């Protein structure tokens with residue numbers, strides 16, 4: 317198990333390329349199960365989660381070939397020969413549950429392991445199951461698996477989600493493309509990953525309208541064809557690296573960055589005193605003047621402030637001038653990075669879903685431990701601005717969602733390297 321060693325080294329200056337979105341790719345890959353023709357994804361990120369999804373699809377009989385060093389995923393489920401998504405793979409990555417809708421739609425049957433718990437919250441899948449039942453599937457939960465069957469195929473329905481769920485919207489959207497009749501998904505998630513999935517499904521022949529709005533309408537079709545589709549830019553990787561010059565100083569250009577992917581994140585950066593300027597190639601980010609100012613943050617479904625950038629924003633606010641309050645409204649346990657930041661001299665108090673951050677002039681390097689994907693990169697951001705050395709342990713969390721972090725940050729002057737854990 318590796319660790320990442322970071323030495324605070326002042327302002328960052330340079331260029332960082334942003335990869336394709338992990339969370340878009342993890343929904344686009346199961347879409348190959350909807351058709352017996354090839355689906356090719358370009359601009360795919362090279363991440364361990366993508367490799368896990370590859371193994372899952374291959375276990376179902378799909379072919380998944382990584383071309384151009386993994387940036388292109390050539391897939392085909394022509395020879396789909398297994399409808400069971402095994403616990404051993406699903407437990408490693410919750411997004412595996414996104415094969416449920418496509419398998420039911422394509423084959424009328426699916427046996428999918430229930431995903432286990434997760435560090436950031438219980439993360440039930442009840443909304444996914446309710447959506448499948450609304451589309452006419454019979455579900456039987458036993459021995460930790462969902463046994464789903466849709467005799468005669470799925471039928472269009474109104475699916476009215478009580479709360480916004482990205483994954484449940486994705487499962488319902490994919491299932492509805494081959495259901496008989498019309499489906500209306502109400503209170504649908506509006507994230508850019510949903511829009512990207514709908515655009516790919518439309519290239520495959522699906523009839524979809526309203527993606528990106530709270531109501532998505534789908535007219536079922538008999539079959540879907542193959543397609544080639546570029547994975548949308550990763551807005552969470554983008555936001556993460558925008559915070560690097562914000563916390564360290566300097567100016568960084570983010571290739572492929574798009575303001576429209578960021579919702580209210582940019583407003584908060586602006587309020588904190590960070591300027592974002594669009595360029596031909598993406599966007600440039602730097603502090604407007606010295607130390608950033610405290611701002612309050614509430615995480616919400618898109619276009620609100622993304623929960624996946626909450627930990628990284630906390631690292632910035634730990635060094636801000638003033639007191640900030642962060643409210644985490646999406647997950648019940650997503651402040652595990654706070655005690656680790658406090659080991660670096662931050663002053664953060666957590667009470668339930670609220671974290672109060674009293675900014676300090678300077679953080680100090682320390683040994684810290686990553687607890688989940690976004691917490692791991694929050695600690696790296698803090699370490700870049702801290703005095704002295706920081707050793708971040710359990711970086712396997714990091715490799716799930718960030719391609720070549722050391723390389724991208726070193727190119728901008730950071731002193732960061734991967735070292736064997738002590």
Ligand code: EPZ
Nearest residue numbers: 339342411439440441442443444480481482483624646647
């Ligand atoms: C997706 O997870 C992302 N993962 C998460 O990113 C992201 O944090 C989350 O959306 C919110 O934006 C992928 O896309 C692979 P939800 P998902 O269903 O779909 C509750 C990362 O760091 N809920 O929108 O699982 C749930 O417990 C990861 O890249 C139910 O109650 O999130 C949560 O409180 C972390 N029942 C809220 O809804 C359900 O059936 C939002 O969850 C489903 C969800």
